[in-house]
Amino acid sequence: MKTFTLPDLGEGLAEAEIVAWQVGEGDKVVLDQPLLSVETAKAIVDVPAPFAGKVVKLYARVGDIVPLGGALVDIDDGAPDDTGTVVGDSHVAATPAKDKPSANVAPAGKPAPVAVRAAPAVRALASRLGVELATLAGSGPDGAITSADVEAAARHGAPAAPEAQALRGPRRAMAQNMAISHAEVVPVLLVDDADIHAWPKGEDATWRLMRAMVAACRAVPALNAWFDGKALARRVFEHVDIGIALDTEEALFVPVIRHAERLDRARCRAELNALKDRVRARSLAPAQLKGHTITLSNFGMFAGRYASPVVMPPTVAIVGAGRARLEPVAVGDAIGLHRRLPISITFDHRACTGAEAARFLAALLADLELAE
Numbered sequence: 001m002k003t004f005t006l007p008d009l010g011e012g013l014a015e016a017e018i019v020a021w022q023v024g025e026g027d028k029v030v031l032d033q034p035l036l037s038v039e040t041a042k043a044i045v046d047v048p049a050p051f052a053g054k055v056v057k058l059y060a061r062v063g064d065i066v067p068l069g070g071a072l073v074d075i076d077d078g079a080p081d082d083t084g085t086v087v088g089d090s091h092v093a094a095t096p097a098k099d100k101p102s103a104n105v106a107p108a109g110k111p112a113p114v115a116v117r118a119a120p121a122v123r124a125l126a127s128r129l130g131v132e133l134a135t136l137a138g139s140g141p142d143g144a145i146t147s148a149d150v151e152a153a154a155r156h157g158a159p160a161a162p163e164a165q166a167l168r169g170p171r172r173a174m175a176q177n178m179a180i181s182h183a184e185v186v187p188v189l190l191v192d193d194a195d196i197h198a199w200p201k202g203e204d205a206t207w208r209l210m211r212a213m214v215a216a217c218r219a220v221p222a223l224n225a226w227f228d229g230k231a232l233a234r235r236v237f238e239h240v241d242i243g244i245a246l247d248t249e250e251a252l253f254v255p256v257i258r259h260a261e262r263l264d265r266a267r268c269r270a271e272l273n274a275l276k277d278r279v280r281a282r283s284l285a286p287a288q289l290k291g292h293t294i295t296l297s298n299f300g301m302f303a304g305r306y307a308s309p310v311v312m313p314p315t316v317a318i319v320g321a322g323r324a325r326l327e328p329v330a331v332g333d334a335i336g337l338h339r340r341l342p343i344s345i346t347f348d349h350r351a352c353t354g355a356e357a358a359r360f361l362a363a364l365l366a367d368l369e370l371a372e
Contacts, residue, residue, distance in 0.1 A: 001076050004074075018060050019036075025055055027054070029049045031050075047072070059073060170253065190357055192365060196340065210257065218363075222352040223357065223360045226313075240260045242295070244295075244296055246275070292315065300323035305322040307322065308346055316351040318346050320344035326340075343361070
C-alpha cells in the first residue's frame, strides 16, 4: 500500500484546491492515468497516477485545499508488504498510511468524494453558474460532463453548490499575492498623458502600448528587472517578457507575452488572442503565467483615467493605461481637440530611482505619440 501525496507542481505554491476526482475508491488505475484535477494559483491541472494499482482511499473531497505533501490517495500496488511509502514527498511514513491522521480525511459516516469526468473549462463554467457537477449525468464520451450539460442544468434549476465561505482558486491566489506585494514593495506612482491624435483610425492600442514598453525598456532597462528584497540584488533583463493583466469572472490572470521585442503587430495580436482564449478555457500551462519582466494593465477599456497598479515581486514596474478621451490642447496659437491617453506607472523604489522611472515614462510617451 502506498500513499500518494500532493507533489510540487512547479509553481512554488504551498497548496492546491481539489477541483475534481477522476477516480473513485475501488477503481483500478494505470501509470500516468489522471487521478484528480487541482487548481493552483491560476491554472487547473491534472495530477497523474505515479504507479498502477487499486484505489483504496481518497483523502480529500472536491473543494478541499490540500497543502504540499498532504495525503491525496492510498493505492494498493500489489506489493507483498505494506510499507506505508509516501509518494510525492520522497520519504517513508512513520506509520502506515491508513493509520496516519489527516485534516483532509473524510469523517466517518460521510460519503467519499465523487469522481466527476469534466474538462477544466467545464468545471470553471459550472463554478460560475453555481451548478454542482456531482449531480449531473454527462452526455459526453464515457459519461463526461459537457458545457451543454452544465448550461442545461443551470437553466432548469439544478442544485446549486453551497455558497463558499472562503476565497478559492484564483481569487485566493490573488489575495495572497496582493498581500505579498503590500508587505514587500515600496511603490511610487508616476502619471502623465500621451497625445495619440496622430494614430490612424482603428489602431491596436494594446500593440502600441507593448511596443512603447519595449522602447522604454531599451532606453531605461532598470524597470525591466527583478528585485530580490532579501538579498538586495537586482537582475536587469535584455529581453522584454510582458505580463498582460486580463480580467475574468474568477479573478485577475496575468499570462505572459514572451520576447515582445521580437514581435510585430500581427504576431503580437495573434499571441494575445491565443492567450485570452486559453485564459477563458482555463487551459494555460503554469509556465505561461510566470516569469514576466514587466507588467501591463490596460484598465481603460473598462473605465478610469489614472490608477496605482500593483507591482508584483520580483518585478519592479507595471504600466497602466486609462481611458483615452478628447481634450483641449494648445496647437500653436490656437486651441484644438486631441485624443489623449492617460498613463500610470508604479515602480518599486528599492530597485530604481525616480529619475530612471521618469526617463522610462518619457520614452514610453515618445513612442506612443508617433503616428505609426
